[in-house]
Amino acid sequence: MxxxxxxxxxxxxxxxxxxxxxxxxxxxxxxxxxxxxxxxxxxxxxxxxxxxxxxxxxxxxxxxxxxxxxxxxxxxxxxxxxxxxxxxxxxxxxxxxxxxxxxxxxxxxxxxxxxxxxxxxxxxxxxxxxxxxxxxxxxxxxxxxxxxxxxxxxxxxxxxxxxxxxxxxxxxxxxxxxxxxxxxxxxGNCPGFIGNRMLASYVAEARKLLLEGALPHQVDAVLQQFGFAMGPFRMYDVVGIDLEWRARQLAGEGMEAPLVQVDNALCDLGRFGQKTGHGYYSYPEDSRHAEHDPQVDALVLEISHGLGYRRREISKQEILERCLLALINEGAKILEEKIAANSHDIDQVWLNGYGFPKDAGGPMRWADAQGLPLIAARLEHLQSLFGECWRPAALIRQLIADGRHFFNVQEGEV
The missing domain is CATH 3.40.50.720 (NAD(P)-binding Rossmann-like Domain)
Incomplete structure (x- = not known):
């Protein structure tokens, strides 16, 4: 019909x-x-x-x-x-x-x-x-x-x-x-579509940083200084940490994944975020002002040590680079798979749905401004340190070979 x-x-x-x-x-x-x-x-x-x-x-x-x-x-x-x-x-x-x-x-x-x-x-x-x-x-x-x-x-x-x-x-x-x-x-139809699929990669990197040595307020401060409306952990407090926690419970899977153990522990304590007055941050009564909570820092350290991580100092540059490059590499894969018609649509999603800094024009435009050869080189460096999940998307290599940028990719083109 x-x-x-x-x-x-x-x-x-x-x-x-x-x-x-x-x-x-x-x-x-x-x-x-x-x-x-x-x-x-x-x-x-x-x-x-x-x-x-x-x-x-x-x-x-x-x-x-x-x-x-x-x-x-x-x-x-x-x-x-x-x-x-x-x-x-x-x-x-x-x-x-x-x-x-x-x-x-x-x-x-x-x-x-x-x-x-x-x-x-x-x-x-x-x-x-x-x-x-x-x-x-x-x-x-x-x-x-x-x-x-x-x-x-x-x-x-x-x-x-x-x-x-x-x-x-x-x-x-x-x-x-x-x-x-x-x-x-x-x-197009894929898990998370454009915005939430990219968000999953971005947040996963932020969570890895917590287990490796950073603290929630440090990660958020770096990304907010870059220009995000709020960092990933402040975002989860606003949205509600318990939403994904309840979804994992409902699905009966994912609760044991290392990356969600801090979230799980916060929810077990009833720290669901801003709505309960406590989450990754604490909130004074009737206030939306997020206050650093040392109890959360202690919880992060306890969980990361319990999972066998040897914590280290993580620089502001590493925090910014890993979060942004995870976002951009996933965006490139979305373009490859024709889930998005063009890089402008991806940028519109992130500017209007996720608080990406407007003066940067969106993640794909920001990547074009940095230069795709530099983006590829940094991804390859991270690949050498952390494994295949950082392999540059094939589209990035193709665009570099052709002397083109993300903004050149038209609808239906690979």
Whole structure:
């Protein structure tokens, strides 16, 4: 079945009334779209309705919107209590927690209940879109819409193209993203897509540095001095250290990996981050100010020694180089695999979703400015010290041989 060559999205449904669902509903309704909101837990849905009203009220107080605008936004949102109520929507965005089995269950139900031409989207941040699409009879109308939290504030929207996603569906999703004021980047389907796949490499290096000799506040200070909005450990405090911890528990795997042992220990202590007042940092009551906590330093030392690491002094230059080069090498692989159309899209993801310094232009532009021969030489040096994970991506060598840069790579080109 082919979908229409022109799709008009007028009414949208959102499934899930947690933090992400609330932000998505605010984004849609604020842009004038009618939204049906479903959550299997009635108290959670009621709390969500109260939360979005409060946010719009705060925007009125701050004179960002008028009272009539706030009331109009609220009128566009209707709570519903079963899938049958969604039968005529043009698009549904699923925004429940990261469980492939749960998402597949929801998409089976949606496929049965929604009109044939409706688009089904998942807000997954890393799961396989094709595995979600496969449980439906309309894989050509399934794609990912990866919003960033808080969804009504963050500008980035990754639109994830599945193997069978129809071009008209992709175009309609991109137009919707632009309508609600997002910076839209299309990504191919792989674990983590563009942003979170690169983040995994970046964070893994930061975690290795902790075990080898650095401390969380030292790593964050170097990256913030470079220009990041916040370092990786401060970022985890803001997002919630427990999110990945709970996901590992749910999946029943990954809990024993050395790189997550500091995170595990913090979560075992109830230090989930800023929301609990303690994480990698401590936070005074009713404050977002991160304060260095020597107890965390002691915990890092205890865990690294327990894992058999011989700690050493790690320079600021090594911290910066390893984190940035891990990011860039992964970005090059993403370009090789055509997960991103071009290096500009990768830079847009990192500028708008991850706080990369704007004056550096994004990780790929920064790498071009340094010179790819220098990037390759530093990667090869790290490869000689730390192993094959640092081997320069084949694209980097190819571009050097051709006298080209990342920005020269066009869509569909290797």
């Amino acid at each position: 082919r979908v229409s060559t022109s799709l008009d999205i007028r009414q949208v449904a959102v499934i899930g009334a947690g933090t992400m669902g609330r932000g998505i509903v605010i984004s849609l309704a604020s842009a004038g779209l009618s939204v049906l909101w479903l959550d299997s837990n009635r108290p959670t849905l009621d709390a969500g309705l109260s939360a979005i009203e409060q946010i719009w009220s705060q925007q009125v107080v701050k004179q960002r919107i008028s009272q009539p605008e706030a009331e109009a936004n609220r009128q566009r949102v209707q709570a519903v209590h079963d899938y049958a109520a969604l039968a005529e929507v043009d698009l549904v965005i699923e925004a429940v927690y990261e469980s492939l089995e749960l998402k597949q269950e929801i998409f089976r139900a949606l496929d049965r209940q929604l009109k044939p031409q409706a688009i089904l989207a998942s807000n997954t941040s890393a799961l396989d879109i094709d595995a979600i699409a496969a449980v439906t009879a309309r894989p050509q109308q399934v794609l990912g819409l990866h919003f960033f939290s808080p969804a009504h504030v963050m500008k980035l929207l990754e639109v994830i193209r599945g193997a069978r996603t129809d071009n008209a569906v992709l175009d309609a999703a991109c137009r919707l993203g632009e309508r609600i004021g997002k910076v839209v980047v299309v990504a």
